[in-house]
Amino acid sequence: MSAVMEPPKQNAAADYINQIFNLVKAKNPAEPEFHQAVMEVLESLRLVLERHPEYQENKILERITEPERVLMFRVPWFDDKGKVQVNRGFRIEMNSAIGPYKGGLRFHPSVNLGILKFLAFEQVFKNSLTTLPMGGGKGGSDFDPKGKSDNEVMRFCQSFMTELCRHIGPDTDVPAGDIGVGGREIGFLFGQYKRLRNEFSGVLTGKGLAWGGSLIRPEATGYGCVYFAKEMLKTRKDTLEGKVCLVSGSGNVSQYTVEKLLDLRAKPVTMSDSDGAIYDADGIDRDKLAFVMDLKNNRRGRIKEYTDKYKKAVYQATDKKLDHNWLWNIKADCAFPSATQNEINAKDAANLLKNGVKVVSEGANMPSTLEATKMFLDAKILYGPAKAANAGGVATSGLEMSQNSMRLSWTREEVDERLHKIMISIHQNCYETAEKYGTPGNYVNGANIAGFLKIANSMLDQGLV
Numbered sequence: 001m002s003a004v005m006e007p008p009k010q011n012a013a014a015d016y017i018n019q020i021f022n023l024v025k026a027k028n029p030a031e032p033e034f035h036q037a038v039m040e041v042l043e044s045l046r047l048v049l050e051r052h053p054e055y056q057e058n059k060i061l062e063r064i065t066e067p068e069r070v071l072m073f074r075v076p077w078f079d080d081k082g083k084v085q086v087n088r089g090f091r092i093e094m095n096s097a098i099g100p101y102k103g104g105l106r107f108h109p110s111v112n113l114g115i116l117k118f119l120a121f122e123q124v125f126k127n128s129l130t131t132l133p134m135g136g137g138k139g140g141s142d143f144d145p146k147g148k149s150d151n152e153v154m155r156f157c158q159s160f161m162t163e164l165c166r167h168i169g170p171d172t173d174v175p176a177g178d179i180g181v182g183g184r185e186i187g188f189l190f191g192q193y194k195r196l197r198n199e200f201s202g203v204l205t206g207k208g209l210a211w212g213g214s215l216i217r218p219e220a221t222g223y224g225c226v227y228f229a230k231e232m233l234k235t236r237k238d239t240l241e242g243k244v245c246l247v248s249g250s251g252n253v254s255q256y257t258v259e260k261l262l263d264l265r266a267k268p269v270t271m272s273d274s275d276g277a278i279y280d281a282d283g284i285d286r287d288k289l290a291f292v293m294d295l296k297n298n299r300r301g302r303i304k305e306y307t308d309k310y311k312k313a314v315y316q317a318t319d320k321k322l323d324h325n326w327l328w329n330i331k332a333d334c335a336f337p338s339a340t341q342n343e344i345n346a347k348d349a350a351n352l353l354k355n356g357v358k359v360v361s362e363g364a365n366m367p368s369t370l371e372a373t374k375m376f377l378d379a380k381i382l383y384g385p386a387k388a389a390n391a392g393g394v395a396t397s398g399l400e401m402s403q404n405s406m407r408l409s410w411t412r413e414e415v416d417e418r419l420h421k422i423m424i425s426i427h428q429n430c431y432e433t434a435e436k437y438g439t440p441g442n443y444v445n446g447a448n449i450a451g452f453l454k455i456a457n458s459m460l461d462q463g464l465v
């Protein structure tokens, strides 16, 4: 019998995991989000490490938690008053075992090294699940596009790309959008890359349709998250039809989550931004969604304006002193957190469960704290963790890369069908892996283990690099 099959001592894997977690904390102090993301994955891997001692022998966990490369740079730019502004830029190239680094850029004042490391780490596993050949990376800046003019955003993007362009390329590292980086920002970044490198290539995804973008890429994360919820419900012979759904955020992911929920005859009733949330008991229909899209994507206004237009809806301002989020305490069947990390804490999770929520499908990255995650798992509701449920965005970025390489464009229907198939396959992989490792219905274990195995085995195949 090969060494792979010999059962190691029961607690050897648990010891190894503890040792790695302490190492990660010591080497990356003051990065709690990164610790959280690593902890969640490590907890799932105990079962794998017990069956596969070769991962410990080859120090796969030490290697997988250490970025292959971290870039940090100064981004100077002029504001509209001619004053010098200075921001900090980052790119974390986390793991390239199965393809070029791939992952979004986030522009938000909260951005720091720890947040980007957590996002890059998550991205590695997520990309592995998509069935496509993409490594993991993430980047961004503490620049806040909110309240800036288009010219200021352009000057910032140009300065950011002037440094970043040395490190990325269609076969090396392919960034995309994330919070604060939408079509406008991708356009400015792409334009500057093209100018500096004299090269028109698929170096970024989320591009405009006329210059290499893919149909369905803007919709993909939200659509994919709803497709994932639909697959989870199917395992209990249920559908989304008529289900009351809570959606947080009002950006890219939230908007297309609401749209797909409407397609599947569910009833979305909430949206939010960092200032507050709206609740519309009658449901957010297509006309109301069109209003939100115009408000957010063109007028760049605040969600509060929804209640100026739709008087029956109610608005609740964010209260930082509260120990829970008002939006998660509304009676519903399903929840689609689509704003940001740690937006569902233990109290929110308790409220959701108390109010009868049976499905949580995560559009945002790591929106649930470790305590909230555990409560969902213990309650045995259908809980789709971000790395699986929101993988449709990066999967469609992968489809954009394929179209760029082939220099052709697929139709809307073709891309949507591929996205749908990918989400079905991610769901099946997580479902079957969870079962194989003795925790049926636990999509957290399923996603972490399935994502890990492909990366770890590729790293073993490629030697010590």
Ligand code: NDP
Pocket (backbone or CB within 6 Å): 177, 178, 179, 180, 181, 182, 221, 249, 250, 251, 252, 253, 254, 272, 273, 274, 275, 338, 339, 340, 341, 363, 364, 365, 390, 391, 393, 394
């Ligand atoms: P957008 O910038 O388009 O929208 C973000 C939304 O979340 C806005 O409504 C924003 O409100 C709100 N928000 C952001 N930060 C906070 C905060 N700290 N507190 C409260 N609300 C906040 O981003 P996306 O929709 O692209 O991204 C949303 C989430 O989805 C993120 O976690 C992202 O990492 C994840 N994701 C995105 C993918 C994509 O394809 N875009 C792919 C996979 C995951 P405000 O305008 O007031 O800041």
